[in-house]
Amino acid sequence: MLQGYIIVLVSFAYLGLLFGIAYYADKRADAGRSIIANPYIYALSLAVYATAWTFYGSVGRAASDGIGFLPIYLGPTLMIALWWIVMRKIIRISKNNRITSLADFIGSRYGKSAVLGGLVTVIAVIGILPYISLQLKAISSSYAILLQYPEITMPARAAAAPLAADTAFWVALILAAFTILFGTRHLDAAEHHEGMVAAIAFESLVKLLAFLAVGIFVTYGMYNGLGDIFDRVRAEPSMKPLLTPIEGVAGGYASWVWLTILSMMAIMFLPRQFQVAVIENKDERHLDKAIWLFPLYMLAINLFVLPIAFGGNLRFPDGSVDADTFVLTLPMAAKQEGLALLVFIGGLSAATGMVIVETIALSTMVCNDLVMPVLLRMKRLRLAERRDLTALLLGIRRGAIVGILLLGYLYFRLAGEAYALVSIGLVSFAAVAQFAPPLLGGIFWKGGTRRGAMCGLLAGFAVWGYTLFMPALARSGWVPIGLMEQGPFGIALLKPLELFGLSGLDQITHAMLWSMIANVGTYVGVSLLGTRDAQEARQASVFVNAYRQAETPGASFWRGTASAEELHRLLTRFIGPDAADAAFREYARSRGLAWPGELQADANLVHFAEMQLAGAIGAASAHIMVASAVKEEALSVEEVREMLNEASQVIVYSHRLEQKSKELERATGELREANERLKELDRLKDDFVATVSHELRTPLTSIRTFSQILRDNPDLDPAERARQLGIVIKESERLTRLINQILDVSKLESGNVEWRPGPVDMKEIVEDTVAAMSEVARERSVELHTRMPERVPAVTADLDRIVQVMLNLLSNAVKYCDARQGKVEVALSQSQNVVRIDVRDNGPGIAPGDQEAIFERFRQASEPQSGRPYGTGLGLHICKRIVERLGGRIWVASGRSGETCFSFTLPMAS
């Protein structure tokens, strides 16, 4: 016979032992000799995952579903293989940014958003309530059953009992008091609870040993080993389906897969798992061993679930005993008093471990991310001016712990008793799974925005509430059952358990499917459509690039003015004078400066202060407080974006490089072009020199030849001598003319000609030049006519140059016109605003192919008879240069053996 007081006494002794361990660990931590700083304690503390659900509920599930309970443990086994990548990054980010909780993490990632942190807190608290109620139910019902020892009777429904007689209520209160003792004796700037972790690790050992003990006892004490149990099950027709059970589980493989995924998320995002795995982590390297130790622990604690479940089914075939209690009732049935008590303590350890860590984590969230941001914003409270806020912070947390446990108890009274343990827990799993998209998205995807995270969470949480939370209340009669069976307003498509007509899935799979679609879809969709502000972009980069950050990741983004004393005062108010002094001294020492006195309030110090504060009150509140103490200059989005973009420097450089290379390319192009031009000019010059030399040599050769003849033949016939002397003179003249023209060309081309433009009367020039040429024309018997109007407007030109052009054209015409009946006509006309001069001869004409070319240097129409040109080949080139320089145009019109007409125009004087 187990007396009630014995059970209570043992329970309190156990809790006292836990407290002793915690106290000792805290003392050791204060002395700087931590007992939890090793991977084994870390792995054992992760085993807080195994709660009363595992301890009692797995057997209950296995008794009806066979291996249906296993995905909850296989999921974490798979997930932990990825922890090396995912969890290490989360831990690194949390350490860099002094994250204090899951809500802090998500709020911080999306621009230190207090609203988002608050939303996460609300979801976490509501989502976890069923889970806490599960623990209360487990403790109270196991106590009630043990109290009846050796009778085995199921406890009456607690809802019927008055409050003061309800064990669960007292359990909730005792646990609250105990959690307050554990978690909120003092305020730690980094939210480390070393004592708690040590106690949790110890609890993990106790529950494992208790479960293994009962497993071994049932398997080998009550039955003859595994084979015996399974043989008996096979002999029992009603239990045979349990041996190949996957199809038997509602939803079959789909349910199996979704439960696995669900537990993969739960192992990371349950607030208590986040607390022990991330916040309480002392060293990233502890993760190594935990990656295989933790799955090993889960394997061990699950080994005997099936034997106990089947043993229970065989022992209590009539179903009078709840399968959730087999772990306790089997030893009781075998009259093992001590073992039953050990099982009770094991169950107690599983439940208290969960409740303590979960409520501490949740109270931190409620305090830092829900209450403080609101209080700090309420100017009326003048909170920012209070000297010491540590008492207030602790008060809020203690209140939150009591509140959460009482809410858990309320849920237990409202809905908890209608479900088996596992089903209650799964509702909570599905709630925290909603954190997966914003958190995982937040550390690997920079594009996720605050609005996206907020909308995604709201959507996912709403679907969760509609498809899981509400049905749980409905089953207990708190929501009209018609809503469940016909859908709201009789709309069958909106039935909470068969949303949009999706049926054939079990409740959890159905809810997970829809809530994940809503959550991920909204998160990604809204993120992609929206924009981020500077703060968000900054935090996104800090989180996603956690491995690339320097020691103080945020400091480089800060710009403003502050005083070190002010920051110190701020810190004192929240974490107390001793801790603030110590922090500042440590900081100053690390920089080789003295405090107080030498410390400058630069960006690094402000960042340091904000991080210290974040450790105590969360990132969002810390940001508000520091902002109130210092004047921060707002950074524009562009500035931050520029700073952020981890490649921006590289991009700027490469951009410049690109620009430089483009400039270089352009310069090279220009150079090449210039070079081409120079080469062309060089070639032209060579040509010119060659042609000039040739042109000069021709008259020189004839002069020399005739001079030699005259010298060598003194007795030459006088007439012949005269003729030859005449040739010498003519060739000399030609030479002179040639040289003059070459000088002209070079002057024109180098621009060394002095132009004296002025109004010129073309009629006068034509008359003068014709008169000048008339003697030559008469010698060659060429008729020279002019055809001119009475009056011609003056043109703008250089008189001497125009005379040169006219003489050149006239002498050409006289030279090339018909040898016997030569006719040259000069015509003057005006059209629009130009005066046009035509010089026409009846010479052999110029082939169309040559008409352009004759204006080039040294180009002449070949003389058909002698093949030797009369001219120098420069005259027309000079004419063209002069006319074009004066703004006119020159061209030739001719046909072979027809008349040739050289024309040019000159602009009228305005």
Next chain:
Amino acid sequence: MQEQEPRSQRLIALFVLGCLLFNYPLLSLFNVAAEVFGVPVLYAYIFAAWALLVALMAIVIESRR
């Protein structure tokens, strides 16, 4: 990070292996009414695969080079 790179790839490989072992269709191969040493083959398979996975993780983590 560099010397830890093979380790993270091995762990990812183990994750994929685990996903295969604990899912349809491999799981369905063992979902039959047979037994090894008196234990239904499905249970034996799952716990054996689980133990194997844990052992492999331990080997990957503890192997130092």
